[in-house]
Amino acid sequence: xxxxxxxxxxxxxxxxxxxxxxxxxxxxxxxxxxxxxxxxxxxxxxxxxxxxxxxxxxxxxxxxxxxxxxxxxxxxxxxxxxxxxxxxxxxxxxxxxxxxxxxxxxxxxxxxxxxxxxxxxxxxxxxxxxxxxxxxxxxxxxxxxxxxxxxxxxxxxxxxxxxxxxxxxxxxxxxxxxxxxxxxxxxxxxxxxxxxxxxxxxxxxxxxxxxxxxxxxxxxxxxxxxxxxxxxxxxxxxxxxxxxxxxxx
Numbered sequence: 001x002x003x004x005x006x007x008x009x010x011x012x013x014x015x016x017x018x019x020x021x022x023x024x025x026x027x028x029x030x031x032x033x034x035x036x037x038x039x040x041x042x043x044x045x046x047x048x049x050x051x052x053x054x055x056x057x058x059x060x061x062x063x064x065x066x067x068x069x070x071x072x073x074x075x076x077x078x079x080x081x082x083x084x085x086x087x088x089x090x091x092x093x094x095x096x097x098x099x100x101x102x103x104x105x106x107x108x109x110x111x112x113x114x115x116x117x118x119x120x121x122x123x124x125x126x127x128x129x130x131x132x133x134x135x136x137x138x139x140x141x142x143x144x145x146x147x148x149x150x151x152x153x154x155x156x157x158x159x160x161x162x163x164x165x166x167x168x169x170x171x172x173x174x175x176x177x178x179x180x181x182x183x184x185x186x187x188x189x190x191x192x193x194x195x196x197x198x199x200x201x202x203x204x205x206x207x208x209x210x211x212x213x214x215x216x217x218x219x220x221x222x223x224x225x226x227x228x229x230x231x232x233x234x235x236x237x238x239x240x241x242x243x244x245x246x247x248x249x
Contacts, residue, residue: 022052023188028240029056031185032104035133035244036062040101044125046090046118047108051077054085057104067093091117098127106242109163110138110208116171123175128249132177136165136243139209141187146235148192151224155217156209165243177245184239191234198222 032053036043040062048054048066050073057064066085068074077085088094090105091114103122109115122132139161143149158164169179201222204212212218 021189024186024190025052026056027185027188028053028106029058031183031240031242032057032106032133033059034183035180035242036102036104036131037129040130042100043102043104044093044095044100046103046105046122047111048077048081048085049073051080051085053106055080091121093121093125095125097124099125101127101130103130103132105132105134107135107138109134109136109168110161113162115162115168119168119171119177120175123172123177123247126177126247128247130247131180132172132245132247133182134163134168134243134245135240136163136168137161137241138163139206141238141240142190142192144191144236144238146192147228148194148197148225148235151221151228152197152206152210155221158209161208165241168243169245172245176248178248180244180246182241182243184241187238187240189234189237191237193230193232193234194225194228195231198225201225 043057043062043064045054045057045064045066048068049070051066054064054066054077064081064084066077066081067088067090068077068085069087069089071087074085074087086094090108090112103126105118105122109118112118119132119134126132137158139156140158143153143156172179200206201210201212201218206212
């Protein structure tokens, strides 16, 4: 998402409403399930947040559990998936090796500087033949070719993004995970508006591709964005990318 790190303890109360709600969650869950093998019996959803996606990862024969580090998020998630969520650091899961058939991490790796550790831990708890399904290149997905993007693109760089597909693939292969075909899904309700982009720019939300350490550049971009027409009209929704990796036997 390219945002500054949020306080998820305070975000929990309105997180879903500001992140596309049920339509986006349904699209994400359906896409994850497309990549989970038919024979999988257990799935762990890392950084499950409020459980809005987790509770939709449902199909016959598949037991789904969620893990998150934020108490407030888990309180909401527990109401959606009673008895199936746990507080845990994604780098130190309370599971033995080879314990689950699938691990998902939707909108996590772009937020953390320790993505390699998350991938390594997912590989540890996966059984041979199990899959890791993760969102990658999240900031890139938000460039939909709009007038907003035409202004921001010259300043955008994915070099610092912790969820770059090539980096995640490298981490995965180092831990016995082989790349497999992935998929994409629509980020319903996530289309940018000029006015909200200015707000996020000034607040440092785009730190993974725009350092914002030059106030003059920030204000120049803000002024150009503020001059666009239809300040509150959402542009096209992003299309997020899910990468898939299979645990070698």
